[in-house]
Amino acid sequence: MATTTTEFFPEISVSPPSHDGLEFWQFMVAGSIAGSVEHMAMFPIDTLKTRMQAIGSSSLPSSAALTLRQSLGSILKLEGAAGLYRGIAAMGLGAGPSHAVYFSVYERFKGVFTASNQNNAAAHAAAGVLATVASDAVITPMDMVKQRLQLKSSPYKGVGDCVRRVLVEEGIGAFYASYRTTVVMNAPFTAVHFATYEAAKKGLMEVSPERVGEDETLVVHATAGAAAGALASALTTPLDVVKTQLQCQGVCGCDRFSSCSIQDVIQTIVKKDGYGGLMRGWIPRMLFHAPAAAICWSTYEAAKTFFQELNGSDNSID
Structure with missing residues (x-):
């Protein structure tokens, strides 16, 4: 009976396996694997970005002190290579579940929004926005813990110590102080990212007409993902700086804000460091997101292919 409904009314079907032949849980597993691989592989670059964004130039002896090279050199000299991975456990705890939600919600709504037009960029963007809000x-609580652990001379011994101390000293609201900013940042980030990814993937496949009808290659997914990540990260860097400031406020010399207002944080940054302060860390942010997106999308599509083949094998046995 359910099969008949899907067949005659595909535009209103919400059956999980209706898109790409996968079950809802398979999208979640594929997304979880992709997110974990992406963040673990690129974590050192993320640490450099956090260090560059957290403390303004006015807190340093030189306005040029937070360059990428100097930040890397300082960490390696004072903390060793291990300093680049401080906080990775927090990201490990948050990346898997958040990406499971991210991709499963995206695929569900992508299937609903593009029922009549699979190449609708607006539909891909809308699905991406809904995915990132969820x-x-x-991810926001663990992202806050991760960023505080990444700071130079972080006062926290580890994930558990940071969680306990923040709960006692600042309350549970501190874990979500940057949530609004994160959503405001990631909504356009994700819209640009998904729309660019789908458009780039389509364009790359059309470059070689002889490949039409064949499986999309790993190179296509990686290239499209890298382009999407680079563009989206560049456009949203100012809001990422605000997010970092809110998550690290009051720790290791970072400013403390009376409210979580995006406008107030922006005004504080501009007053101290000028408008250039809003672009702090844009280079490592792009260096993170371009390869990270390539890794994430290629891993995700590979996992989807695995499940599609697995489902095909199961069907053939039945």
């Missing part, structure tokens, strides 16, 4: 609710 996933940010999962």
Whole structure:
């Protein structure tokens, strides 16, 4: 009976396996694997970005002190290579679940919004925005813990110590102080990212007409993902700086804000460091997101292919 409904009314079907032949849980597993691989592989670059964004130039002896090279050199000299991975456990705890939510929600709504037009960029963007609002609710607390652990001379011994101390000293609200900013940042980030990814993937496949009808290659997914990540990260860097400031406020010399207002944080940054302060860390942010997106999308599509083949094998046995 359910099969008949899907067949005659595909535009209103919400059956999980209706898109790409996968079950809802398979999208979640594929997304979880992709997110974990992406963040673990690129974590050192993320640490450099956090260090560059957290403390303004006015807190340093030189306005040029937070360059990428100097930040890297300082960490390696004072903390060793291990300093680049401080906080990775927090990201490990948050990346898997948040990306499981991220991709499963995206695929569900992508299937609903593009029922009549699979190449609708607006539909891909809208699905991406809904996905990021849901996933940010999962990742934000661990992202805050991760960023505080990444700071130079962080006062926290580890994930558990940071969680306990923040709860006691600042309350549970501190874990979500940057949630609004994160959503405001990631909504356009994700819209640009997904729309660019789908458009780039389509364009790359059309470059070689002889490949039409064949499986999309790993190179296509990686290239499209890198282009999407680079563009989206560049456009949203100012809001990422605000997010970092809110998550690290009051720790290791970072400013403390009376409210979580994006406008107030922006005004504080501009007053201290000028408008250039809003672009702090844009280079490592792009260096993170371009390869990270390539890794994430290629891993995700590979996992989807695995499940599609697995489902095909199961069907053939039945």
